[in-house]
Amino acid sequence: MQQTDYIIELAGHKKEDLSVCLGCRICASVCTVNDLEINANPQELLMNLFLGLNVDKDDPLVRFCTNCYRCTSACPWQIRIPDIVRGLRENLSTGSVFEHAIIESINIWGRMYEPYVFLRASLFVLKDGWARHMFRMMEYVINIVRSIHVPHKVKRI
Amino acid sequence: MDYSYYPGCSLKGSASSLDRDVRKIFNLLGHNLLEIPDWNCCGALEYGGKELTNLSRENIRKIEDGPCEIIAPCPACYKNLKDANKDFNFKTNFTVLHPLELFDKELLASLKVKHDLKGMLFTPYYGCVLLRPEETAIKNKYIMEEIITFFSGEIDGEKVRDKCCGASRLFASKMVTEKLSKLLLEQSKGIIVVFCPMCHMAMKMFSKKRKVIYLTDLLLYVMGEKKFL
Known part of the structure; x- marks a missing residue:
């Protein structure tokens, strides 16, 4: 199974759920990782997954996302990006x-x-x-x- | 009233004082907490697999004939149980509650007050999971402020109340937690009041001399069950 499908399934989403993303980037504007002065863009991560591109271990969100759900709370569609990041971490075996x-x-x-x-x-x-x-x-x-x-x-x- | 009780792993170990105090407060209020038999870990925020909601679903199933109202003091357990309760159709209608959801003005007025909080400054800190995502958040998002001001305490830290302390990365990327916690500590004043065992650990670890307490400590102090905060 492709990384994208596996992760989206792990997170309990369907790929169509991600297609509603409007690209407004409000998730990026509230993301806690940006408080660390690290450039993180959840919308870009969603887009990459939707297009079937692989996300690697060095993605700022894979490394630093704190599961704070500020992105979900701000998102017009309430997409649970932290659940997707957790699926990615599981898939990429990045745990400490x-x-x-x-x-x-x-x-x-x-x-x-x-x-x-x-x-x-x-x-x-x-x-x-x-x-x-x-x-x-x-x-x-x-x-x-x-x-x-x-x-x-x-x-x- | 009887409640089913899901303590979660932290409350059986590093946050056992919170478990003790929650049980004490419920006892003082005349409620019984009946621990769910043979419960398993809910996966907290570490488990990324499909099993995540299955774990909480099984925990709810284990209640069988017990009370339908489930109390879960740990915010991560509360969120996972609430998600599972929403995702599966159980034969019985269960309600997942956080202890904070039981408090209202009527209940506060009924407490016997031994010490008030006059002249004391607090920053109520909710962290993330109690307030987000919307569908699993607690109903009254200002309940800690209401409790503190009801007993004449002063409030600060409006800016930080819902920010993230990074506790979920504490043992994965210490730098993240250290930076975020210090940021919150700089932007707040007085005693930090929390209800999450992980936020407590993260804030306390990097707080130097600032006091970080559970809301249960504050309530037991007000009721005269604790001499100091």
Whole structure:
């Protein structure tokens, strides 16, 4: 299956849903990624997908979209661009070690088991300069320790 | 009144204090929260696959004979459950509610106030998912402001209330979250009040000395269940 069809299907859209895009670029004018002084244009991404062109890992939205839905909220057709970006990330396997650990945890136990996620991603967390934030993170570490339990095994769907 | 309760993964771990406080407030209001048996993760904002709405659909199915009103305090879980409830036809009519949707002036007036918020300045911060997309957003988009001013607190941060702190990229691209959170902190004043466990983590991480609290902390302080904010 072509990347476009696969992603649009993942995001729960039909290709025709994207054809309603008017090209007004209001999505670009409100996009959070532009607050980072990075040029992002959701409308261009939609257009590329609609034309069947491949979007790569370096697209600013694939790298930085924060799922804030400001674009959806501003869009005259309420197109859920963040859902499409999530589909793209899944398709291009762009997730960080941390995100992979979360998905692994859900696949094994049916829930996110935080002790596993943090152990699995500890090297990534240390490398990414998290050590200097450890003091501010203590509240969350304490919460995890206080609520520690054996992973719950959810019955498979 | 009895409600079905979907805590979600964060509230069972890094945000367990929020879980404890939500249960306490509901208990004080005379409501029962019945945790959905054997619930699975809703996929939050990490899962990109087709399974996303299926996960929440199964969670709703697991309620069976339980109450039809589902309380989900985590905004990402709330959105996913609401999407699933909209996309599938269940035999029973379920309603997905965020705790904020239960508050109105009548309920606030019925609370026993031990401390008021006079002279205190707050920035109510909703983040993204509670307010967007429109079809899954909470009904009253100014409820936190109404709660704070009802107890005589002062409000700031109109500019930042619905901006993004970048929390969903916290463990994928720290630079994004750091820049966005610092931008919000610069543009706001006073204590930051949130209801999202991820926004709490992102704002607290980069806030240095600014206080970041859950709205539940504020309510329990007002009711005299907490001594300090």
